[in-house]
Amino acid sequence: MQTPEEFELSRRGVLVGGAASVATVTLVPIGTATAATPPAKSPPTAKVAFEVNGTVRELELDTRTSLLDALREHLHLTGTKKGCDHGQCGACTVIVDGRRINSCLTLAVMHEGEKITTIEGLGTPDKMHAMQDAFVTHDGYQCGYCTPGQICSAVAVLDEIKAGVPSHVTADLAAAPAVTKVELRERMSGNICRCGAYSNIIDAITDVAGVKA
Amino acid sequence: MKFDTPATTNPIDQMKIVGKPTNRIEGPLKTTGTAPYAYERHDVAANQAYGYVVGSAIAKGRIASMNLGEARAAPGVIAIVTADNAGKLAKGDFNTAKLLGGPDIEHYHQAIALVVADSFEQARAAASLVRVEYARGKGAYDLAAAIDTAIKPKASFGTEPDSAVGNFAAAFAAAPVQLDARYTTPDHSHAMMEPHATIAAWKGDKLTVWTSNQMIAWSVGDMAKTLGIPKENIRFDSPYIGGGFGGKLFNRADVLLAALGAKAAKRPVKVALPRPLMINNTTHRPATIQRVRLGATADGKLTAIGHESWSGDLPGGGPETAVAQTRLLYAGENRMTAMRLAVLDLPEGNAMRAPGEAPGLMALEIAVDELAEKLGMDPVALRVLNDTQVDPEKPSRPFSQRQLNKCLETGADKFGWSKRAKPGVTRDGRWLVGMGVAAAFRNNLNGPSAARVRLAKSGVVTVETDMTDIGTGTYTIIAQTAAEMMGVPLDKVVVKLGDSAFPVSAGSGGQWGANSSTAGVYAACVKLREAVVQKLGLASDAVFADGKVKAGRRSVALGDAAADGELVAEDNMEYGDLAEKFQQSTFGAHFVEVGVDAMTGEIRVRRMLAVCAAGRILNPKAARSQVIGAMTMGAGAALMEELAVDKRFGFFVNHDLAGYEVPVHADIPHQDVIFLDEADPTTSPMKAKGVGELGICGVAAAVANAVYNATGVRVRNYPITLDKLLGKLPDMV
Numbered sequence: 001m002q003t004p005e006e007f008e009l010s011r012r013g014v015l016v017g018g019a020a021s022v023a024t025v026t027l028v029p030i031g032t033a034t035a036a037t038p039p040a041k042s043p044p045t046a047k048v049a050f051e052v053n054g055t056v057r058e059l060e061l062d063t064r065t066s067l068l069d070a071l072r073e074h075l076h077l078t079g080t081k082k083g084c085d086h087g088q089c090g091a092c093t094v095i096v097d098g099r100r101i102n103s104c105l106t107l108a109v110m111h112e113g114e115k116i117t118t119i120e121g122l123g124t125p126d127k128m129h130a131m132q133d134a135f136v137t138h139d140g141y142q143c144g145y146c147t148p149g150q151i152c153s154a155v156a157v158l159d160e161i162k163a164g165v166p167s168h169v170t171a172d173l174a175a176a177p178a179v180t181k182v183e184l185r186e187r188m189s190g191n192i193c194r195c196g197a198y199s200n201i202i203d204a205i206t207d208v209a210g211v212k213a
Numbered sequence: 214m215k216f217d218t219p220a221t222t223n224p225i226d227q228m229k230i231v232g233k234p235t236n237r238i239e240g241p242l243k244t245t246g247t248a249p250y251a252y253e254r255h256d257v258a259a260n261q262a263y264g265y266v267v268g269s270a271i272a273k274g275r276i277a278s279m280n281l282g283e284a285r286a287a288p289g290v291i292a293i294v295t296a297d298n299a300g301k302l303a304k305g306d307f308n309t310a311k312l313l314g315g316p317d318i319e320h321y322h323q324a325i326a327l328v329v330a331d332s333f334e335q336a337r338a339a340a341s342l343v344r345v346e347y348a349r350g351k352g353a354y355d356l357a358a359a360i361d362t363a364i365k366p367k368a369s370f371g372t373e374p375d376s377a378v379g380n381f382a383a384a385f386a387a388a389p390v391q392l393d394a395r396y397t398t399p400d401h402s403h404a405m406m407e408p409h410a411t412i413a414a415w416k417g418d419k420l421t422v423w424t425s426n427q428m429i430a431w432s433v434g435d436m437a438k439t440l441g442i443p444k445e446n447i448r449f450d451s452p453y454i455g456g457g458f459g460g461k462l463f464n465r466a467d468v469l470l471a472a473l474g475a476k477a478a479k480r481p482v483k484v485a486l487p488r489p490l491m492i493n494n495t496t497h498r499p500a501t502i503q504r505v506r507l508g509a510t511a512d513g514k515l516t517a518i519g520h521e522s523w524s525g526d527l528p529g530g531g532p533e534t535a536v537a538q539t540r541l542l543y544a545g546e547n548r549m550t551a552m553r554l555a556v557l558d559l560p561e562g563n564a565m566r567a568p569g570e571a572p573g574l575m576a577l578e579i580a581v582d583e584l585a586e587k588l589g590m591d592p593v594a595l596r597v598l599n600d601t602q603v604d605p606e607k608p609s610r611p612f613s614q615r616q617l618n619k620c621l622e623t624g625a626d627k628f629g630w631s632k633r634a635k636p637g638v639t640r641d642g643r644w645l646v647g648m649g650v651a652a653a654f655r656n657n658l659n660g661p662s663a664a665r666v667r668l669a670k671s672g673v674v675t676v677e678t679d680m681t682d683i684g685t686g687t688y689t690i691i692a693q694t695a696a697e698m699m700g701v702p703l704d705k706v707v708v709k710l711g712d713s714a715f716p717v718s719a720g721s722g723g724q725w726g727a728n729s730s731t732a733g734v735y736a737a738c739v740k741l742r743e744a745v746v747q748k749l750g751l752a753s754d755a756v757f758a759d760g761k762v763k764a765g766r767r768s769v770a771l772g773d774a775a776a777d778g779e780l781v782a783e784d785n786m787e788y789g790d791l792a793e794k795f796q797q798s799t800f801g802a803h804f805v806e807v808g809v810d811a812m813t814g815e816i817r818v819r820r821m822l823a824v825c826a827a828g829r830i831l832n833p834k835a836a837r838s839q840v841i842g843a844m845t846m847g848a849g850a851a852l853m854e855e856l857a858v859d860k861r862f863g864f865f866v867n868h869d870l871a872g873y874e875v876p877v878h879a880d881i882p883h884q885d886v887i888f889l890d891e892a893d894p895t896t897s898p899m900k901a902k903g904v905g906e907l908g909i910c911g912v913a914a915a916v917a918n919a920v921y922n923a924t925g926v927r928v929r930n931y932p933i934t935l936d937k938l939l940g941k942l943p944d945m946v
Contacts, residue, residue, distance in 0.1 A: 042288050043335065064334040073333060078253035079246015081455070083406045084488040088870035091406055119246035128241060136240035139838045143684030144243030145406040145455025151244060181883070189877040192870060194406050194456050195684045196845025197838060198881040 053121030070108035090191035100156035119148035142195035217789025234834035265336035268322035272863030274350035289335030292477035305435030321864035322493035324466035352558030359555035384547035385517035388508025396576035400856035407455020413471035492868035499562030515545035525557030534569035544601035567906035578651035578914030613795035616826035637925035644808035647923025651911035653801030662733030663716035663785035672772030680718035686835025698738035700757030724903025732897035740782035814935030828902035840908035847912020
């Protein structure tokens, strides 16, 4: 099955192979040699304490643990979702010290002493936050998987506009930004909804903001 | 219950609860993060370990060797599953490629190992230490290059690859106005937000999986076959599914490897497919090359309709049925369709939202727009003129209902279609503005569906069925159905879904779920009503309303029927031959306005309207969401979605959500949806049809036609990106 093409691998071709290598008939693959395997070392751990939804939580974590996995796997706060684990989808959005972030893109141990609000901290089924209620009323979701991230983002977006933080579509950087659909769509674009509830989500947010839809 | 004659009046017709735009009953759970998805079930099994999947780094060939030594020695590693040590595994009936590859590799990122460790971080780190040597084989990855080798595929689901009526060749040759054009649609990815995920646990020889799956019974069957154990020993539980779109119709690597991993580790194992693995590891909508030929008289009557489609798939796979709608959508005496299938060694092609019609209408509905222009006709008028109320291949067979013309005319009126100008002349500042239209068409399918209903002393009605809610609104429409049938308010109904311990439903796919599953609940409720009436000693024509059962002068609380024990009824709705006697389809019209930047060619969707005729709409709020979501996915197909094929190494290059672009908030304007008032008595006692796939059908063509109207540039190769417009835009004044 070896063909001359095998020897014409581009640099890109090697890169797509990733950690694996492509064998040829002449090479002795490094990986199959009986190289001495180094003894397993336990991964380094560290203690971290932060406040989640008003409660101080102390954890000892593998330092590679993302804030997202600390919430989902260690604190069992599974309302925050893992959609891509790469900061591409926004499903993991939480509010840290008043700012929304992708919790998959940050390590838990970097948040010592900080205040984290997750979807569970905004409201409960019996006592929903106004934004949660508006999402139900406007059917601003379908499968529900991106929804906690959308809601956390929406809550933070209204605060950002109130605080005067401009966006890419703010025409006048000196003036206070307004709650318009164009502003909301721009600011919410880091939160993907594959079910395509965008039109309804914007209606929900404008409803909460008290702006005429 | 067998449904073999058209429905007459029944309790659903009261429409006191069914047909109302009710909020989703599970809404408070989804919006507060308390609806449990597959990977989150910390409560169901103690001591869960983490599995991390290793994908093949070649598209075709074989594994020459695998060295697991370093990975095994890595901290926290409990077990590693490979084809070498997994035991004998059969391939599921619904899978084309094996879910666990090796030594032979069938496609890029085919799973070849699962590393199980105490923590996610440990499993991921150890997975990167699995050393694999491959012998790369030669594969075919380029559809355009492979179409000469494409063959006539076998009939699938009773559909022949070719159809012919009259004499297409002669009629087309003789037609005074002809269109003959080629179109291409690229590979698409479902890209649902929740990755495929499973927690698996064994108790003795019994397996339970908490997973994310659209079709529970199919998947239990395939898992039994794959593992070689009885179906009775397997339980699937899938109450919440974070999107599917066809990508979760069948078992994927997560569920098989979680089961194998849990066996090897001797403890429960959870596995989610990492996002960058999903696109090449799972299925996708295959690319097509399509040729459409339309022949018409000078006044616009179609006399010849021809549609051919080429697509590719792995050996043993099937074609993308992109010609399906063309057999039914327009009148015309002389017709032909043909599908050809090439072998491609790309990841497995399979169903994605409206398989067949979605890419088929992307081509056909541009072709109709092109023909309208050749004829000098309005494209709405051309479509209206060529309506048919019967199956064009078999005129003795009528459509059960067909309001396509009303969809087109209503939409034209509401959208302000009369303001549409000739191509390339409407300006709004720097924007070239255009409007486009396309017909939407998707067949209605019904499937057998069973449910169990329980009545408690409290008057609460509990529905149990293995039906799934993939965001479609199933929980709510099933609750509405049971509430209407039993005469109780919505908050007295509990709906339990997605558990294989429940009666087998139609499942979610092919837009058959809503009508089929609620019809199953209807059947079970009819039985429960009989049991209630008998228990209470009431006349059989008793009325169920306001939480009471009334007959003559007697009125009894419904719950009293369960005073000395819960009443339970179960039934399965089955279908006779009404779908053969009548062609049951759903119809719509999409209207789109776009702006195209006159200098950069950037395309922005400014307005979207869909008008749908799809039988009784069980919940207009949830149904509207299905349609706007489908319009969004259609806008993606028109403007951005394309899996880029590496034709040398055979894989989709842009295999994550940054590379495979889907619409975001900023891409989508406010969307309007109008449902025409309909109830189709031939489909089921619910008189409903599907709508979730209808919504995507035709959208991309409407966008494409709007871009043409804005710019005068006709793009026949999707997606319509600005590079395909640059250099061809109207001169700047």
